[in-house]
Amino acid sequence: MAGYSDAPMRQLCAEAGALWTVSEMISSRGLVLGNEDADLIIGKPYKGEVGRVVQLFGADPDILAEASRKAAEWFDAAAIDLNMGCPVPKVRGKGGACLLQTPEVAYTLISAMRGAVPLDVSAKIRLGFDTNRAVEVAQGLEAAGVSLITVHGRTSAQRYTGQADWDAIAAVAASVRVPVIGSGDVLSAEQARERLKTGVAAVMIGRGAVGQPWIFSELLEDGFALPDLKAWASTALRHTRLNAQWYGEWRGMKQMRKVLPRYLAGAEPLPSELRDALVRLDTLLQAEALLRPLVGQMEDGRADLASA
Numbered sequence: 144m145a146g147y148s149d150a151p152m153r154q155l156c157a158e159a160g161a162l163w164t165v166s167e168m169i170s171s172r173g174l175v176l177g178n179e180d181a182d183l184i185i186g187k188p189y190k191g192e193v194g195r196v197v198q199l200f201g202a203d204p205d206i207l208a209e210a211s212r213k214a215a216e217w218f219d220a221a222a223i224d225l226n227m228g229c230p231v232p233k234v235r236g237k238g239g240a241c242l243l244q245t246p247e248v249a250y251t252l253i254s255a256m257r258g259a260v261p262l263d264v265s266a267k268i269r270l271g272f273d274t275n276r277a278v279e280v281a282q283g284l285e286a287a288g289v290s291l292i293t294v295h296g297r298t299s300a301q302r303y304t305g306q307a308d309w310d311a312i313a314a315v316a317a318s319v320r321v322p323v324i325g326s327g328d329v330l331s332a333e334q335a336r337e338r339l340k341t342g343v344a345a346v347m348i349g350r351g352a353v354g355q356p357w358i359f360s361e362l363l364e365d366g367f368a369l370p371d372l373k374a375w376a377s378t379a380l381r382h383t384r385l386n387a388q389w390y391g392e393w394r395g396m397k398q399m400r401k402v403l404p405r406y407l408a409g410a411e412p413l414p415s416e417l418r419d420a421l422v423r424l425d426t427l428l429q430a431e432a433l434l435r436p437l438v439g440q441m442e443d444g445r446a447d448l449a450s451a
């Protein structure tokens with residue numbers, strides 16, 4: 144998820160038991176031309192990271208092939224994924240969900256990427272650009288050699304409105320031999336269990352993991368006790384510290400301003416002054432001063448929910 148599935152978030156999710164994680168989408172052109180520093184930090188693994196798929200965005204086979212090689216070499220990718228779902232207008236015509244209008248182009252991209260790296264290549268699609276043609280596209284992608292397909296159950300025209308169509312996702316899963324991962328509106332472990340019954344090989348959790356990385360532990364461990372305020376605050380604090388280490392303090396705190404409200408959403412009602420201060424963070428010291436009292440007397444190590 145662009146803007147969210149960075150190294151700190153992937154680390155917390157992996158520690159909580161996520162089977163694998165996917166990078167934010169990376170511009171293949173930026174990676175190949177080497178002039179976009181942002182792509183380099185987006186692609187970098189954290190120390191010891193394994194099982195992280197690198198997602199590339201683009202529409203040119205030669206550039207995607209070269210970007211796949213660089214992602215494999217520089218970022219130690221476990222697999223490479225082609226983004227065929229991004230609906231953001233500024234990138235229309237260049238890739239993302241646009242490829243759903245011209246899937247034959249996508250098939251050539253997959254072939255080029257597969258030829259470039261000895262890794263599995265997968266694709267993440269939406270149901271279609273403005274109408275559902277997901278079965279046709281998935282079958283074409285399978286013929287082009289993808290190892291796995293993730294389907295977000297909305298069209299690009301829908302963006303994030305309405306509900307993801309899990310019947311449509313199930314139809315795709317039934318139409319191809321490669322594993323299909325379902326994506327869309329899984330916000331709780333209970334919903335994930337329900338969606339697994341549709342015939343998909345696995346469920347992808349996006350927004351539901353922002354501010355509640357323990358959703359994976361909840362899924363894996365019978366009787367997992369949902370975090371209380373202390374454990375919630377402790378994980379939020381750990382995320383904040385990881386961010387400061389990863390990005391440097393200023394950029395890390397700026398990024399946490401949009402992530403902390405998601406943690407707050409799951410916590411007990413908090414004083415509005417605290418909420419306001421957290422979303423205007425400038426320094427790690429401020430975050431420590433605001434969150435540590437909520438963590439209370441617990442030792443950092445013990446309070447560290449994600450690694451418990």
Ligand SMILES: Cc1cc2nc3c(=O)[nH]c(=O)nc-3n(C[C@H](O)[C@H](O)[C@H](O)COP(=O)(O)O)c2cc1C
Pocket residue numbers: 144145146147166167168198226228229267295326327328329347348349350351
């Ligand atoms: C802020 C945001 C950023 C996203 N970035 C990406 C991305 O970079 N690549 C991608 O394949 N999907 C991206 N998505 C789509 C999600 O992966 C997912 O398919 C969609 O949000 C539905 O699942 P969810 O309800 O679990 O979030 C993004 C979604 C959001 C809300």
